[in-house]
Amino acid sequence: MLELVVKQGVHATPMSQLARESNVAIGTIYHHFKNKGQIIEEIYKMIFKDLGTVVTANLEEEGNYKDTFKTGWLNVYNYFVTNPLAFKFSEWVGVPPIISQSVVDETKPHYENIKMFFLRGIKEQKIRNIHLRLIMQITYGNVISAVRLKDKNELPMNKKQIEDAIESAWDAIKYMGD
Amino acid sequence: MLELVVKQGVHATPMSQLARESNVAIGTIYHHFKNKGQIIEEIYKMIFKDLGTVVTANLEEEGNYKDTFKTGWLNVYNYFVTNPLAFKFSEWVGVPPIISQSVVDETKPHYENIKMFFLRGIKEQKIRNIHLRLIMQITYGNVISAVRLKDKNELPMNKKQIEDAIESAWDAIKYMGD
Amino acid sequence: MLELVVKQGVHATPMSQLARESNVAIGTIYHHFKNKGQIIEEIYKMIFKDLGTVVTANLEEEGNYKDTFKTGWLNVYNYFVTNPLAFKFSEWVGVPPIISQSVVDETKPHYENIKMFFLRGIKEQKIRNIHLRLIMQITYGNVISAVRLKDKNELPMNKKQIEDAIESAWDAIKYMGD
Amino acid sequence: MLELVVKQGVHATPMSQLARESNVAIGTIYHHFKNKGQIIEEIYKMIFKDLGTVVTANLEEEGNYKDTFKTGWLNVYNYFVTNPLAFKFSEWVGVPPIISQSVVDETKPHYENIKMFFLRGIKEQKIRNIHLRLIMQITYGNVISAVRLKDKNELPMNKKQIEDAIESAWDAIKYMGD
DNA sequence: TATGAATGAGCCTTCATTCAT
DNA sequence: CATGAATGAAGGCTCATTCAT
Numbered sequence: 001m002l003e004l005v006v007k008q009g010v011h012a013t014p015m016s017q018l019a020r021e022s023n024v025a026i027g028t029i030y031h032h033f034k035n036k037g038q039i040i041e042e043i044y045k046m047i048f049k050d051l052g053t054v055v056t057a058n059l060e061e062e063g064n065y066k067d068t069f070k071t072g073w074l075n076v077y078n079y080f081v082t083n084p085l086a087f088k089f090s091e092w093v094g095v096p097p098i099i100s101q102s103v104v105d106e107t108k109p110h111y112e113n114i115k116m117f118f119l120r121g122i123k124e125q126k127i128r129n130i131h132l133r134l135i136m137q138i139t140y141g142n143v144i145s146a147v148r149l150k151d152k153n154e155l156p157m158n159k160k161q162i163e164d165a166i167e168s169a170w171d172a173i174k175y176m177g178d
Numbered sequence: 179m180l181e182l183v184v185k186q187g188v189h190a191t192p193m194s195q196l197a198r199e200s201n202v203a204i205g206t207i208y209h210h211f212k213n214k215g216q217i218i219e220e221i222y223k224m225i226f227k228d229l230g231t232v233v234t235a236n237l238e239e240e241g242n243y244k245d246t247f248k249t250g251w252l253n254v255y256n257y258f259v260t261n262p263l264a265f266k267f268s269e270w271v272g273v274p275p276i277i278s279q280s281v282v283d284e285t286k287p288h289y290e291n292i293k294m295f296f297l298r299g300i301k302e303q304k305i306r307n308i309h310l311r312l313i314m315q316i317t318y319g320n321v322i323s324a325v326r327l328k329d330k331n332e333l334p335m336n337k338k339q340i341e342d343a344i345e346s347a348w349d350a351i352k353y354m355g356d
Numbered sequence: 357m358l359e360l361v362v363k364q365g366v367h368a369t370p371m372s373q374l375a376r377e378s379n380v381a382i383g384t385i386y387h388h389f390k391n392k393g394q395i396i397e398e399i400y401k402m403i404f405k406d407l408g409t410v411v412t413a414n415l416e417e418e419g420n421y422k423d424t425f426k427t428g429w430l431n432v433y434n435y436f437v438t439n440p441l442a443f444k445f446s447e448w449v450g451v452p453p454i455i456s457q458s459v460v461d462e463t464k465p466h467y468e469n470i471k472m473f474f475l476r477g478i479k480e481q482k483i484r485n486i487h488l489r490l491i492m493q494i495t496y497g498n499v500i501s502a503v504r505l506k507d508k509n510e511l512p513m514n515k516k517q518i519e520d521a522i523e524s525a526w527d528a529i530k531y532m533g534d
Numbered sequence: 535m536l537e538l539v540v541k542q543g544v545h546a547t548p549m550s551q552l553a554r555e556s557n558v559a560i561g562t563i564y565h566h567f568k569n570k571g572q573i574i575e576e577i578y579k580m581i582f583k584d585l586g587t588v589v590t591a592n593l594e595e596e597g598n599y600k601d602t603f604k605t606g607w608l609n610v611y612n613y614f615v616t617n618p619l620a621f622k623f624s625e626w627v628g629v630p631p632i633i634s635q636s637v638v639d640e641t642k643p644h645y646e647n648i649k650m651f652f653l654r655g656i657k658e659q660k661i662r663n664i665h666l667r668l669i670m671q672i673t674y675g676n677v678i679s680a681v682r683l684k685d686k687n688e689l690p691m692n693k694k695q696i697e698d699a700i701e702s703a704w705d706a707i708k709y710m711g712d
Numbered sequence: 713t714a715t716g717a718a719t720g721a722g723c724c725t726t727c728a729t730t731c732a733t
Numbered sequence: 734c735a736t737g738a739a740t741g742a743a744g745g746c747t748c749a750t751t752c753a754t
Contacts, residue, residue: 088273088274091272092273092274094269095266095273096189096266128342130342131333131339133327134323134327134342134343134346137323137324137327137332138320138323138324141323142319144319145312145315145316145319146312146315146316149311149312154315155309155311155312161312164308164312165312165316169350171349171350171352172320172346172347172350174349176349
């Protein structure tokens with residue numbers, strides 16, 4: 001059911017349409033979710049749990065630091081590009097207090113190892129010593145910028161452009177020496 | 179009136195409340211705007227025209243390229259931080275087909291000289307030779323990342339942190355040599 | 357509008373029907389009342405304010421005590437018999453916490469002089485010296501019993517029967533001597 | 535099952551909650567009752583059959599007429615005071631066409647001997663010669679008045695007050711001589 | 713006989729928009 | 734130009750009832 005919901009998008013979708021497109025009755029939806037807000041929360045948690053898993057899926061922590069970074073970047077990029085609805089949802093949900101802080105917090109555990117990865121990078125002088133929150137937000141923002149260009153068809157995002165975007169993201173945080 | 183509207187925020191604000199807070203009657207609003215969509219369009223145009231003006235307000239085109247970049251970055255940052263409602267509005271409006279492409283296009287002229295600035299940077303080998311759209315999106319994204327951290331109170335964004343963010347943004351696009 | 361509402365009855369009436377029967381749009385109703393509960397409260401207050409006025413309308417406080425009592429009894433009886441919807445409403449509203457205590461309290465001032473009347477009766481040894489609340493509840497209950505018989509067509513409530521009912525109500529509380 | 539239902543109250547209780555509180559599945563309820571209306575009817579019949587039994591339970595028809603009356607009055611009073619849910623139910627059900635006349639008629643046999651008791655009272659000039667329906671309604675109303683005061687905690691209904699209420703009820707119908 | 717997921721009509725309410733004054 | 738009462742489509746949600754297991 002959740003899968004279906006994500007595929008259809010919740011956006012400004014009325015429950016009636018949601019029901020119709022999910023081929024279930026409205027009442028059935030309320031059998032599984034307390035209210036519309038909970039559906040959104042559930043999708044939010046699903047997407048950002050997924051994302052957390054996807055990012056670190058095929059990373060070789062032992063390998064070259066920059067290469068690992070690149071792989072992680074691509075993982076997020078590909079996740080959103082191949083799941084445009086998930087992307088739109090994540091963009092949409094970021095706005096007013098649609099999602100309560102407590103729900104956001106619930107997804108945080110899934111990002112622990114990403115945090116660790118960046119902390120290690122700082123310690124090993126692979127990336128610069130600035131506030132972790134800043135590093136993560138900037139990096140995430142960079143991926144999203146690329147996804148957005150692709151999603152809105154403003155750029156084809158071919159191999160070269162993806163490479164450029166990654167290089168930008170890396171240069172934005174890489175350790176610059178003394 | 180527009181000013182008022184922006185100050186109050188149109189967010190998910192119903193027209194009735196908009197009228198009440200603006201101290202005008204609902205009917206009066208409909209004398210000035212065709213419908214709610216038009217109000218949003220008008221605000222959109224106002225904000226992004228403002229922004230276009232603000233960015234290049236105090237730039238010395240003749241000075242050091244990087245310094246000019248930094249000033250521009252700060253201009254945008256400060257505009258949004260001092261106008262949180264404008265920031266929230268811009269975040270919100272970026273999502274579904276709220277704003278038609280034609281309205282977006284109307285604001286483009288205000289960004290011509292910014293485009294020129296980056297093109298000059300590429301030509302003069304100050305910044306790297308990647309797609310202009312990518313450069314602009316990444317740079318805008320970097321500012322927004324900083325604003326968001328400040329806006330959500332996730333980081334105090336003191337001088338050091340702002341400096342770090344700018345440095346990141348610059349390194350993300352600066353020319354790296356042969 | 358209130359008048360209309362009472363005439364139609366609110367009972368289990370959905371707002372949609374209420375609107376249709378009042379010949380106004382649903383939205384219009386919500387222009388005047390905050391919600392359905394408020395409509396009910398308003399009717400409640402109207403009816404019981406009316407009742408308070410009606411009871412003491414044509415009483416000659418100076419006349420014979422029992423006659424005054426009889427007139428008051430008849431006033432209530434006639435009010436409900438000629439306003440069957442008001443009667444049904446008053447019966448219906450007495451059930452679960454439909455009406456909040458605060459609303460009930462708002463109507464109490466209208467019954468001050470009735471209270472005074474009974475207190476005087478006790479002092480002047482016209483009616484027996486039992487708890488005022490008991491006297492009033494029993495007396496009100498007696499009128500309601502008569503109204504109910506009439507309303508449900510279980511009895512024609514002709515002159516004789518009305519006279520009997522009043523006599524009962526009076527004997528139930530009249531002072532019985534030492 | 536019925537017992538359970540009464541204990542829980544059907545009031546405005548949705549079937550789902552009813553099922554939960556009765557520790558049975560919704561479907562199970564529909565094996566025992568045709569629909570919600572039937573549950574209410576069944577409870578109605580149960581309560582008013584109970585009441586009919588209770589009233590005459592410990593009456594000594596041979597004893598003093600007034601004492602018998604008092605005992606009956608107390609029987610009803612105690613039944614409702616010790617079964618507040620039954621009381622609330624009886625109040626609630628008295629209103630709109632919740633209960634069909636045919637169901638009401640079904641409970642009438644249980645009140646035959648009460649009717650007989652009053653008829654005997656009239657014949658023996660213990661109580662006044664007014665319409666039986668009036669006598670019964672007034673008397674029932676008087677008990678209910680007392681119960682209501684107790685139920686709503688408006689009066690403690692101590693021994694004295696109960697005695698007063700009974701005396702009132704009796705005086706309301708007792709034969710007053712020629 | 714027991715279960716409870718599924719159903720959908722219908723309820724209350726919101727809010728963008730109109731129009732007579 | 735200004736007003737705000739009136740409008741009604743549409744949304745979120747409840748709950749009595751059904752039916753496959």
